Amino acid sequence: MVIYLSDLYIYMSIKENTTKFNKDNNNFNERTNSTLNQQQDAINKTLDNTLNNVKRTTEETTREIPRYTQRIAEYQEQTIQTIKDIASGFIEAEKQVIGSFQSQVDRNNNGVWDLYNPQKIAENHAVMVNNFTSYLLNTSNLINNALASNMRVYNTALEQTRDNVKACAKTNTNFIQSVSGNSQNREANTSSP
Secondary structure (H helix, E strand, O other), X not given: OOOOHHHHHHHHHHHHHHHHHHHHHHHHHHHHHHHHHHHHHHHHHHHHHHHHHHHHHHHHHHHHHHHHHHHHHHHHHHHHHHHHXXXXXXXXXXXXXXXXXXXXXXXXXXXXXXXXXXXXXXXXXXXXXXXXXXXXXXXXXXXXXHHHHHXXXXXXXXXXXXXXXHHHHHHHHHHHHHHHHHHHHHHHHHHOO
């Protein structure tokens, strides 16, 4: 076997360049890994901060529930009181009208006023006020029931959204892991001699 000096020079040159390439490549890989680790740490920190903000906000909102409940109860009480005031005001006005009407009947007892019996008029107005009050209270109850029903529907939809997001996130994670695993397997297969 004859080795020429020029071949030895080329061989040494290639070996030196390969060693230099490997060192440069190792330094590049170290810098890349360091950068990737820093990015991963920054991402994790951001996600942890977001999770902490969500927890804090939901805890604050949970603490507000008694106030919301109290406000709803106050609105309901106020609605009922307003209905009572409407009925009371209407009845008082009717009393005045019937009182005025009765005084006319007493002054003009000529038989024409007999057609209009104040007692019957008062009873008819009382029935009308009772029906109107019942209507307002039933409407208030209908609104309250619709509100409660809508809250149940909203809560169910929110729970379904939570379950769907979990399933979607799991699917995405599995996909990314399988793609990442496949690319690592391809790299391992191509680097193996």
